[in-house]
Amino acid sequence: xxxxxxxxxxxxxxxxxxxxxxxxxxxxxxxxxxxxxxxxxxxxxxxxxxxxxxxxxxxxxxxxxxxxxxxxxxxxxxxxxxxxxxxxxxxxxxxxxxxxxxxxxxxxxxxxxxxxxxxxxxxxxxxxxxxxxxxxxxxxxxxxxxxxxxxxxxxxxxxxxxxxxxxxxxxxxxxxxxxxx
Amino acid sequence: xxxxxxxxxxxxxxxxxxxxxxxxxxxxxxxxxxxxxxxxxxxxxxxxxxxxxxxxxxxxxxxxxxxxxxxxxxxxxxxxxxxxxxxxxxxxxxxxxxxxxxxxxx
Numbered sequence: 001x002x003x004x005x006x007x008x009x010x011x012x013x014x015x016x017x018x019x020x021x022x023x024x025x026x027x028x029x030x031x032x033x034x035x036x037x038x039x040x041x042x043x044x045x046x047x048x049x050x051x052x053x054x055x056x057x058x059x060x061x062x063x064x065x066x067x068x069x070x071x072x073x074x075x076x077x078x079x080x081x082x083x084x085x086x087x088x089x090x091x092x093x094x095x096x097x098x099x100x101x102x103x104x105x106x107x108x109x110x111x112x113x114x115x116x117x118x119x120x121x122x123x124x125x126x127x128x129x130x131x132x133x134x135x136x137x138x139x140x141x142x143x144x145x146x147x148x149x150x151x152x153x154x155x156x157x158x159x160x161x162x163x164x165x166x167x168x169x170x171x172x173x174x175x176x177x178x179x180x181x
Numbered sequence: 182x183x184x185x186x187x188x189x190x191x192x193x194x195x196x197x198x199x200x201x202x203x204x205x206x207x208x209x210x211x212x213x214x215x216x217x218x219x220x221x222x223x224x225x226x227x228x229x230x231x232x233x234x235x236x237x238x239x240x241x242x243x244x245x246x247x248x249x250x251x252x253x254x255x256x257x258x259x260x261x262x263x264x265x266x267x268x269x270x271x272x273x274x275x276x277x278x279x280x281x282x283x284x285x286x287x
Contacts (some may be wrong), residue, residue, distance in 0.1 A: 005199050007229045038232040045228060 002056075003035075010035050014042030019052040021129075024105045029055070029121050036125050054129030055121065058136045059107030061114050061150040062143075068109045073097055075137030076106075107132060111150050115158035122163060130159075191216070193249025195242050195264070197226040201255035205234035216249065218242040220263065242268070 002021040003009035013020050020039050022032050036053060043050055062068035073094070080092035090096075100106040107114050118130050132151060135144045192208045194201045197219035208215045215237040219226035223239050230239040245252060246268055256264065 007202060007233055008198060011229065034233050038229065041232055042228060 005032070005035065007035065007038055010039050011042050014039055014048065015046050017043075017046065017048040017051070020054070021131075022053065022055045022125075024055055024057050026100060026105050028103050029057070029105060030124060033125060052128040053126060054131065055125065055127050056131040056133055057105045057107055057121075058133045059114060060135050060139070061109070061111055061147045061155055063110060063150075065109035065113050068113075069097075069101065071139065071143055072106075072108055072136065075135070075139050079137040111154035111158060114151075115155045115162060118155070118159050119162035122159070190214070191248060191250045193245035193252045194218070194237075194255055195245055195252065196255035197229050197239070198255065198257070201253070202229065202233040204253055204255060205230070205237040209234060209236035216240045216245055218245045220260075 001009070001013035001016065001018040002023055003013060004023045010020065020036075022035065024032055032055075039053065040050060060068050060072040062071055076097060077092045080089070083089055084091045097106070101108045107117050109117075114132075118132075121127065122130055132155075134147050134151065139147075190213060192205075192213045192215045194205050194208075194215065194217040197205075197217050201217060201219075205215050205217045215234070216239075217226070217230055217234060217237050218240055219229075223241055227239045230237050242264070254261070254264070
């Protein structure tokens with residue numbers, strides 16, 4: 001069952017004994033740790049075994065961190081301009097875009113940067129699945145295809161490799177601009 | 182029901198959703214005496230409050246109105262009408278209450 005952060009939705013998923021899918025579209029993913037805890041406690045309460053937890057976040061993969069940011073920025077900004085007008089959010093800024101890349105919920109950069117961040121969040125929240133909502137907004141078709149290819153050929157195998165090793169905090173990996181703090 | 186003898190400012194949060202629990206958690210960390218209510222029975226939000234806002238007490242909305250010095254309504258806009266129309270008739274007018282609009286999406 002997909003949930004967006006409402007605790008009542010998390011309780012509902014547990015009450016029906018359904019696996020959980022967290023939609024995390026902004027901010028540091030650690031904010032969802034209490035909801036993961038709530039889900040586990042609620043499964044216990046309703047007499048179910050522990051079930052799988054997945055997460056969905058946005059991102060974009062290119063050859064380099066800089067290229068990924070340059071391609072994604074105008075389309076991301078356009079989407080968030082619309083959301084700001086509709087929902088009363090703050091207007092998007094380059095600073096916020098960069099903050100989402102560095103410590104928030106954009107999995108954006110080179111394959112190594114994105115793989116490092118995905119492996120980190122999987123360990124952080126104990127996930128069994130990560131869905132990349134690739135290319136926010138109207139990124140051109142060719143560039144979407146390129147990100148799919150890099151994701152499949154490079155990011156996913158690298159995430160599996162990283163998960164086989166002890167967990168790494170991306171904050172300690174200073175060489176990847178997209179994954180520092 | 183827990184006693185409300187504390188002399189500190191008592192914060193009441195109506196709404197145990199995303200916003201209400203975040204405010205409750207921050208207020209507990211700030212040293213407030215915090216009570217929080219949801220729609221329906223207290224039992225329905227006990228686990229949520231215990232996990233997401235430890236230190237806050239799960240109570241009824243009626244208790245919040247009677248005992249809170251500062252009250253936050255963290256209820257979605259489309260559900261404000263479900264609050265009793267005379268809710269604040271029970272509230273001591275010397276106390277303050279702050280209105281906080283929740284998520285505007287339907």
